[in-house]
Amino acid sequence: MTDAALPPLTLETMLRQMPKVELHCHLFGTVRHQTFRQLNARAGAPLADAEIDGFYTRGEKPVGVLRVLRALDAQLVRSAGDLYQITREYLEDAAAHQVRHAEFSWNPTGTVHGSGIPYAMAQGAIVRAIQDAQQEFGITGRLIAAIDREASPQAAVEMVEWVKAHRCDEVVGIGIDYREVDRPPELFARAYAEARRAGLRTTAHAGEFGMPWTNVRTAIELLQVDRIDHGYTVVDQPDFARECAARGVVFTVVPTNSYYLRTLPPERWALDHPIRRMPGLGLRIHPNTDDPTLHKVTPTQAWLMMVRDFGFGLDDLRGFMLNGLDGAWIDDTLRQAWRSAWRAEFDALRARLPQPLPSDDPPHRALP
Template sequence: MANEDLHRFCHAIPKVELHCHLLGTVRHATFKDLAQAANAPLSDEELDAFYIRGEKPVGVLKALRTLDAFMVRTPDDLHRIAYEYLEDAAAHNVRYAEFFWNPTGTVHKSGMRYDFAQDALVRAIRDAHTDHGIIGRLVPAIDREASPDAALEMIGWITQHRRDEVIGIGIDYSEIDRPPEMFAQAYAAARAVGLKTTAHAGEFGMPWTNVRTAVEMLKVDRIDHGYTIIDAPDYAKQCAEAGIVFTVVPTNSYYLRTLPPERWALDHPIRKMPGLGLRIHPNTDDPALHHVTPTGAWQKMVEDFGFSIADLRGFMLNGLASAWIDESTRTRWRTEFLRDFDSCRQRESRDF
């Protein structure tokens, strides 16, 4: 399949997005607008540097912290960011998106009340559905660089101000020296009020045992990243048998920084995970900062990691299997997604 044919195909196929951070979706122009409105102490050169994606990318987490600390100041700011993300995703035929938001940063750094912020994000979800047909769902994420008490505080906010569009929790920011077990109490509290759960684990080269802890102690429904699971084939087999889906990111910065450019695509854990029986699903993570779109993420699975069109079909089904939707919707979407995927395949990839 020629590159342009593959691009058209990956653009046209129906998608769900399950691993995307709201503040990593901010358009460059929007970032500048927010900085100007907030009179942020950031030069144009510093701002532009967040959007430079070199051979060894850095600065994604710093960009997210900068937004919380200096730029996101009103509910309307959050509405704009979320609406623009969903608008952009819908343009790539993402039909359903679960996206992460860090309330601890919003409340304690941006100085915004949780309920005001949540209402703005829910309004954005509803507006984007009306305007673009995409269904969005909000996943508040524990700030693992904050304290376990802050995580419990977040669960309390969610419980007190429960909305239908808020369906589960995650955990994000740097995993280094912040193992999953630190937040077991918050995860138990989330499960007790009926929230779904996922967790970043096995990212940043952190040990595979963090994946095991997330599965067995936090009792998550799925794993975000999870790459170091390849270091434990026996446990990977258990995860495969349990049907746990790993939401992977083809543009993950850690491996771009640590693997030689000529070996990156060959040695990346994503390439090895399905061979261990693991169910994976590709996502954008921080699309604006990673210079990737949903189309591009799926295209990279073929171009960089050598997966086939048939593999993409399976990845699509993995996403539907692990999406936090009711079973009747899952069954209906499975039929619709398979029909549309196969139609795209017939139209764009007759030689495959």
């Protein structure tokens, strides 16, 4: 059947079928609801069902989410097999939305000190799941060992030492996660320096939760990260944002999560969200799920929000797709091959959309 004879697609179907990378996703934010209940049962049910159910309920503001998330390390994840199951299920779910390559974060400090699973055993289980998922679902997975910014700078250095002692191809770099409030990036400069010396790639959550734009500058200039997770408050300093644009820094943004989304009035959040303004400053952005089951979002829905809520058009989305490939920690030969193939796939899918498409109007980000 020729392309011309193929049935038309809805926008959502097109976005589901388009090839994707995912660069900003936290392993413990991907746990399926039923799996969470299973882990709780295996651990002797330390959490009430209502607490677990609340983890999967999104209101105007999440309540108790971090406490339940921490319970995974502190009470529920008790074996390497648990980590294997969570990882394999995440990659299966992502592959169902045509995520071809996923770089996802895991917090080793919590696992080792909370769950009591030795680092080598935990990493080995996650890596086995990555390898099995590639064979079963055709998705490549890479692990980012994330610093727990709520722990000490010494714990961050310890974590980097674990990664260095157990190097493997599937563990490509380090990041930093959990709440940015009162935990500026400079606290972890030594850990990042050690990681860079070891040849690890680096990213960092910065400019989220309404934290100052200077945290983004610190992450780029002091920690020397390869990309930025979130980074929204960089729009508060347009001159520096343009410097980031000139450097080609990729910002892995999350349509469902930020300080802004949870504080702006419901009728204004999409209009006033910094994601709308970032491309207008020349910034290279790429949409991600962050914590898909926690946020009740899929990779397809994250991309759909970029059109439906933020007003971007299909040319924008095509560019965001390529930004993701440029920001991914993959071999340059593979990157170039994917860029060529994915452009062709995107264009073929786009040609099957009915015309005209409202999303092809000038995006709202151009509004003052």
